[in-house]
Amino acid sequence: MAAPMTYLFSPEQHGHLIPYIAALHASCITVDHMIGPFLPPLTNEKLLPWWKERIAEANQGTRVIVLLLPDTAPGAKPMGPDLRGLAMLKLSETETGSFRGRIDAVLVNQKFRRQGGAKALVDALEYEAARRGRTLLLVDAETGSVAEAAFKKFNFIEIGKVPQFSRVLSNDRKGETFFYKDLLPSS
Numbered sequence: 001m002a003a004p005m006t007y008l009f010s011p012e013q014h015g016h017l018i019p020y021i022a023a024l025h026a027s028c029i030t031v032d033h034m035i036g037p038f039l040p041p042l043t044n045e046k047l048l049p050w051w052k053e054r055i056a057e058a059n060q061g062t063r064v065i066v067l068l069l070p071d072t073a074p075g076a077k078p079m080g081p082d083l084r085g086l087a088m089l090k091l092s093e094t095e096t097g098s099f100r101g102r103i104d105a106v107l108v109n110q111k112f113r114r115q116g117g118a119k120a121l122v123d124a125l126e127y128e129a130a131r132r133g134r135t136l137l138l139v140d141a142e143t144g145s146v147a148e149a150a151f152k153k154f155n156f157i158e159i160g161k162v163p164q165f166s167r168v169l170s171n172d173r174k175g176e177t178f179f180y181k182d183l184l185p186s187s
Contacts, residue, residue, distance in 0.1 A: 004084050004117055006124035009058055009065035013077060017067070018055065020080040022047035028107050035142050035166040035174060036105075054088065064089040064101075064132075066124040068108065068117050084112040087121035089129055089137075101129045103139040106147065122154050126183060135183045142166070143175035156181045 007014070026042045028034040038046055057063035068085035069078045085108035092100040103125060108117045129137055141147035143161050152158065156179035165176035 004068050004112065004115070004120065005071045006120050007067045007069055008124075008128065009055070009067055009086075011055065011059060014067060015055075016077065017080055017083055018048065018051055019044075020083045021086060022051050024083060024086065024107050024109055025051070025105075027110065031110065033168070034107075034145075034147075035168065035176075039167070039169050057090075062091050062093055063104075064091065064125065064128045066121055066128065068112070068121055084109050085117045085121055087118075087125050089125045089134075091129075091132065091134060099134060100136045100138065101125075101132075101134040103137060106150075118150055119154065122150075126181075130183050137181045137183065138179070139181075140176050140178045143177045148177045151179050154181075 022044065025036065026047060029036045029038060029042060030040050037050065054063060054065065058065045066087045066089075067078075067083065068087075069082050070084070072078055072082075085106070087106045088104040090102045090104050092098060092102070103122070106118050106121050108121070126137065129135075137156075139151055139156060141151055143163075159178040159180055161175055161177045163175040164173035166174050168174055
């Protein structure tokens with residue numbers, strides 16, 4: 001099995017993966033109970049248009065999407081089942097926030113967890129953010145989740161917690177923890 005690599009989303013190379021991206025997202029919401037933009041039941045009518053909007057933002061330069069795929073020969077298109085994970089960074093569109101980016105998602109296929117994929121995706125987002133002059137990253141994660149622990153491990157600094165931040169399927173609410181990371185070297 002080829003080692004995983006991160007790739008900047010390209011419509012030409014990866015556009016055919018949109019249904020697989022939506023399926024990965026759906027799996028993280030339904031199986032892992034990840035808090036996302038949707039509550040189950042999930043349908044293609046919900047997910048596919050949402051992902052097409054995210055990809056349009058990437059094409060416009062206001063979003064960065066990084067994929068985790070096996071290392072392939074140059075020019076070879078990955079197959080749908082090759083998708084191991086993805087991460088997204090929303091770039092601030094304001095003049096006053098032109099140095100900021102917000103990590104919107106880090107999704108890793110269940111079969112490929114605990115193999116460094118989330119770290120590779122976040123590292124790739126940090127690299128892409130810095131390349132675009134984005135030196136302050138923001139992210140939030142469900143309080144008490146694996147994602148919260150991961151961002152702490154990735155040296156993000158906790159800002160605080162908001163209880164009852166997101167609604168979940170049972171109509172309960174879960175808390176959210178907010179983080180930032182300054183990519184500028186310390187002086």
